[in-house]
Amino acid sequence: MSDDSELLERIKAGDESAFSEFYDRMAPLLFGLVFKxxxxxxxxxxxxxEGFLMVWKKAASYDSARSSPSTWVTMIFRHKAIDRLRARERRSRGMERAALEPTACHDEGEAVLQNEVGAAVRAALERLPGEQRDAIVAAFFSGMTQLEISEKTGAPLGTVKARIRRGLLKLREHLGGL
Amino acid sequence: MMDEQLEERASLYVFGLLEGEEARRFEEERRSNPELARFVAEMEETAASLAHAAGPRTPPPELKARLLGQIQPVVPARRPDWLPWALAACLALLAGGFGMECSRLQRQLEAAREQDELSQIRIATLDSMVQGSPKGVAVVAWDGARQEGIIKVQNMPRPKADQDYQLWVFDPQYRLPVNAGVFHLEDGRASFKPQQPVHSADKFAVTLERKGGEPQHKGPVVLLGN
Known part of the structure; x- marks a missing residue:
């Protein structure tokens, strides 16, 4: 079985079977993210x-020195989803959802698959102080600006920035070598 | 050793929370500071791991089938940039196209395709959907690979001062037609670039909308064709 970097190298060369395998590996994670x-x-x-078509066309722009394939695609798809969230002017609903359900897995009648990595990340989030966890979750999932997070939480802007920094550093520490 | 302020800006940067000039200045600093670049990379890995907290979700199987049907062989980077020439050739065809039988136009197109000159250009003829005379008509030259095209129209009345003609692309991948923007009739033709990726341009339509256009079509369809 190929690793993700090797698959991206083959996708760069136009290998459709590598693209298919990369899709199978990444799509559940990314679909879960953009749905949330x-x-x-x-x-x-x-x-x-749109995102996977971009991966097919722009695989050559992937820089292995800068990030892992998983991080590269996650940030691309997150960015696309947040752009769409902002464009459709339903941001306030998104904010409510992210703020109220920081670690919830949606299921809406559909069974949600669980995995070890997901459980570890959720556990790491749970270990953060509540205000840091809320700031991190809002920053990642809601598409809110710093100012909007500040208004939403009632915390001064400087406090929001500090919470995001501390929360992210602690999260890195808690996730360790994950 | 980085100070807290720089760490803070790096943390905001990975979440896309730096904007405008602040983001640009941070990008510059990141490029020139290897320690900062490493820190940002670590923070990005950590931030990206949050995606796992959402829980995996299986996409519908037809989505993968659709994607695999859409990917095209990668064009070698050294291929010359032939688009301007090809579109010019296309327009040369179109310049006389209005008086031609459609089949003749198609034969010319096929002949050009055999020479691989216009292999990625799709031609669509649009007919008037409104009563009256003379009948409006349009031809669209669409390059799916470049996601851009040209529309040439004839016998179309000028819209009122508070209206514009707007072009739409029908792609079965989307529930609604894709907005390809408003166009003006000064010289009878205009270039366009749809606002979403078009995977299969099945039909084109022109509607009459309020000045500046609409995000989704509201006005009457005046031209339609494929």
């Missing part, structure tokens, strides 16, 4: 489709 951000299955499908 958008809370709309059809829109999430559109983002997945």
């Amino acid at each position: 951000i958008l809370n709309d299955a059809r829109e999430a499908e559109d983002v997945i489709q």
Whole structure:
């Protein structure tokens, strides 16, 4: 079995079977992420489709010295989902969802697959002080600006920035060699 | 050793929370400071791991089938940039196209395709959907690989001062037509670039909308074709 970096190298060369394998590996994680951000299955499908077409066309721009393949695609798909969230002017609903359900797995009648990494990340989040966890979750999933997070939480802007920094550093520490 | 302020800006940066000039200045600093670049990379890995907290979700199987049907062989980077020439050739065809039988236009297109000159250019003819005379008509030259095209129109009345003609692309991947923007009739033709990726341009339509256009079509369809 190929590793993710090798698959991306083959995708760069136009290898469709590598693209298919990369999709199988990444799509559940990315679909879960963009669905959580958008809370709309059809829109999430559109983002997945656009995102993977971008991976196919732009695989050559991947820089292995800068990030792992998983991080590269996660940040691309997150960015696309947040762009779409902002564009459809339903940001306030997104904010409510992210703020109220910081670590919840949506299921809406559909069984949500669990895995060890997900459980470890959720556990690491749970270990953060509540205000840091909320700031981190809002920053990652909601598409809110610093100012909006500040207004939403009632904390001064400087406090929000400090919470995000401390929360992210602690999260890195808690995740260790994950 | 980085100070807290720099760590703070790096943390905001990985979440996309730096904007405008602040983001630009941070990017510059990151490029010139290897320690900062390493820190940002670590923070990005940590931030990306949050995706796992959402829980995996299996996409519908038809989504993968659709994607695999859409990917095309990668074009070698050394291929010359032929688009301007090809579009110019296309327009040369179109310049006389309005008086031609459609089949003749198609034959010319096929002949050009055999020479691989216009292999990625799709031609669509649009007919008037409104009563009256003379009948409006349009031809669209669409390059799916470049996601851009040209529309040439004839016999179309000028829209009112508070209206614009707007072009739409019908792609079965989307529930609604894709907005390809408003166009003006000064010289009878205009270039366009749809606002979403178009995977399969099945049909094109022109509607009459309020000045500046609409995000989703509201006005009457005046031209339609494929």
